[in-house]
Amino acid sequence: MRRIILLAVLLFLGVGCYAQSGVASAQKFPMISIPETITEPAERAKYLGEHYWDNVDFATITESALEEGVVELITLFPLYDEAELKQVWSIAVKRSEGAKGGLLRLLAMCDKYLYGTSSPMYNEDAYRALLHVALLSESLTKEEKMPYQAQLVMAEMNNVGSPVVDFEITVRGGEKSKLSEVHSTVTILYFYNPGCPDCYIERSRLSQARTISYLVRAGGVKIVAVMPSADKAEWEKHSAQIPAEWINGYDAAGKIKSEGLYDLRRMPRLYLLNDKKEVLLKNTSAAEIEEFLSNIMQRKAE
Secondary structure: OHHHHHHHHHHHHHHHHHHHOOOOOOOOOOOOOOOOOOOOHHHHHHHHHHHOOOOOOOOOOOHHHHHHHHHHHHOOHHHOOHHHHHHHHHHHHHHHOOOOOHHHHHHHHHHHHHHOOOOOOOOHHHHHHHHHHHOOOOOOOHHHHHHHHHHHHHHHOOOOOOEOOOOEEEEHHHOEEEHHHOOOOEEEEEEOOOOOHHHHHHHHHHHHOHHHHHHHHHOOEEEEEEEOOOOHHHHHHHHHHOOOOOEEEEOOOOHHHHOOOOOOOOOOEEEEEOOOOEEEEOOOOHHHHHHHHHHHHHHHHO
């Protein structure tokens, strides 16, 4: 399937690249042309990644043209695995280093599109890959690196395959409970803010998802709803909105936010955890969790 998608996208890109080739307008990103002799989809993708920035002069490119190029590049990410993406970023970073402030411009644009909480192109994995490469650059001063280093520290926390950071919440009845004390084959961790429209929508989707609901009733899945705030009155005011079968609590000590245990810039936040409290899905959605669990059940039934 990935190969089919790859081929389709590259065929489209081939047309786009040739159409724009040689255009050196200040308003247009100077796209490259993929040689006609390169016909293998994987090789075309590799060539595109290695030469994407060939015609770009970071000293003269306008913000609008740079923005166009970054947005177009983001659409190509499905063509690359993690190692290939880092290579693409390495080439971009090296090219940007040729102009004073070039790397900072690239980082700022990618921050906007890949790490901005309101961006429809939000992609923490891709942004983290860029930071790993960019922060090794000697073209950035220690002071210039500091905000991006802080972002990388946060982005590296609670990643897929790693154990999540444990924390304590206060639940109904005033009892204390730790995430690590929730015994379940699968745990859905749901961070929310009271009165948040998107939180309400995602909560409804979790409640209505057929596989999730079935597994919750069967005891194979537990959902932990957490209000990451110490405001007990606010939590109690909205507590009835959380389904009774969910574990519902708030952060009475206020440590989740004050100590930066989780990236909660964008709410709601959903994590899917295994029985060891290792991350299966990070910053996910009810739809993705439903698909993930449905696929597991289907494979077991075969």
